[in-house]
Amino acid sequence: MSFWRNLVGKFANLVGPKEQLDWEALLVESDLGINLSQKLYALLDKEKLLGKTELAEKRIKKELLNILQDRKPPLPAGKPGVILLVGVNGGGKTTSAAKLAYRFKGEGKKVFLAACDTFRAAAIEQLKILADRLEVPVVLGKEGADAASVAFRSFGQALEAQADYLIVDTAGRQANKKNLMMELGKIKRTLEKVSGQIPLFILLVVDGTSGSNVLVQAREFNETLGLAGMIVTKLDSSAKGGMVAAVKYEVGIPTYFLGRGETLDSLEEFNPEKFVEEFFS
Numbered sequence: 001m002s003f004w005r006n007l008v009g010k011f012a013n014l015v016g017p018k019e020q021l022d023w024e025a026l027l028v029e030s031d032l033g034i035n036l037s038q039k040l041y042a043l044l045d046k047e048k049l050l051g052k053t054e055l056a057e058k059r060i061k062k063e064l065l066n067i068l069q070d071r072k073p074p075l076p077a078g079k080p081g082v083i084l085l086v087g088v089n090g091g092g093k094t095t096s097a098a099k100l101a102y103r104f105k106g107e108g109k110k111v112f113l114a115a116c117d118t119f120r121a122a123a124i125e126q127l128k129i130l131a132d133r134l135e136v137p138v139v140l141g142k143e144g145a146d147a148a149s150v151a152f153r154s155f156g157q158a159l160e161a162q163a164d165y166l167i168v169d170t171a172g173r174q175a176n177k178k179n180l181m182m183e184l185g186k187i188k189r190t191l192e193k194v195s196g197q198i199p200l201f202i203l204l205v206v207d208g209t210s211g212s213n214v215l216v217q218a219r220e221f222n223e224t225l226g227l228a229g230m231i232v233t234k235l236d237s238s239a240k241g242g243m244v245a246a247v248k249y250e251v252g253i254p255t256y257f258l259g260r261g262e263t264l265d266s267l268e269e270f271n272p273e274k275f276v277e278e279f280f281s
């Protein structure tokens with residue numbers, strides 16, 4: 001049974017017949033966040049749709065599309081356009097860096113990768129292996145090296161090679177760790193300084209199975225760094241990514257890509273219509 005139907009079943013069982021669905025609980029459970037869930041609930045209530053499951057679903061669909069369909073800035077176009085991937089540990093930054101490289105390369109673009117996770121030798125090695133497999137140049141730093149200086153060096157090389165994109169992988173960190181966030185701030189300022197007019201594109205990579213915590217992450221990283229958007233990974237699981245709408249509604253940050261697996265070709269461009277259809281399927 002699908003995710004949504006499962007939930008409908010669950011909350012219908014709790015309160016009896018389907019007509020008495022506990023909509024608010026259902027929406028919160030779908031990772032839409034408390035505020036958006038309450039807004040949607042109020043809407044159904046006002047329009048007297050709470051007892052009409054199908055019409056109510058239609059109404060929610062329309063509202064979610066409204067929230068998700070805003071025009072968003074395109075990925076940076078420059079030589080190179082710089083994409084900086086940030087986020088908490090294990091969200092999928094390194095994997096997504098490789099998936100982005102694979103995608104851009106497939107579009108005939110010249111790509112550079114930068115391994116600015118200099119905390120662990122294994123992290124540097126992970127990106128190197130992926131880059132080798134992709135046959136994409138990667139700029140590496142030594143373990144313990146200053147990540148901003150690796151970023152600086154990678155920009156220089158990507159610029160000289162006239163690359164279309166420079167994708168910068170960083171170490172995972174919690175946003176409440178001040179010194180680690182300062183390090184990211186330094187990488188950001190360094191890249192902004194060298195890339196001049198072309199805006200730096202900072203994407204937050206989040207694990208789609210981590211539920212409402214994504215909202216907290218988006219708010220915190222956005223406050224410190226200013227985010228262009230999100231990549232939501234691991235949506236090949238049972239999670240449907242309700243937080244995509246929650247983050248757009250509450251933080252105003254759009255989602256650019258969805259990760260749907262561990263293979264290089266499993267990064268999908270975010271499409272609001274498809275997303276909303278799948279959410280209810």
Ligand SMILES: Nc1nc2c(ncn2[C@@H]2O[C@H](COP(=O)(O)OP(=O)(O)OP(=O)(O)O)[C@@H](O)[C@H]2O)c(=O)[nH]1
Pocket residue numbers: 087088089090091092093094095096117123170171172173205233234235236237258259260261262266
């Ligand atoms: N199923 C699935 N697994 C994923 C997806 N994206 C990443 N993963 C897996 O999640 C794990 C962590 O991915 P990484 O890319 O190493 O995460 P990271 O954010 O770089 O982690 P740190 O560098 O430790 O912060 C790996 O086992 C990946 O294969 C996805 O879309 N679907």
Ligand SMILES: [Mg+2]
Pocket residue numbers: 093094095117123169170171172
């Ligand atoms: Mg990593």
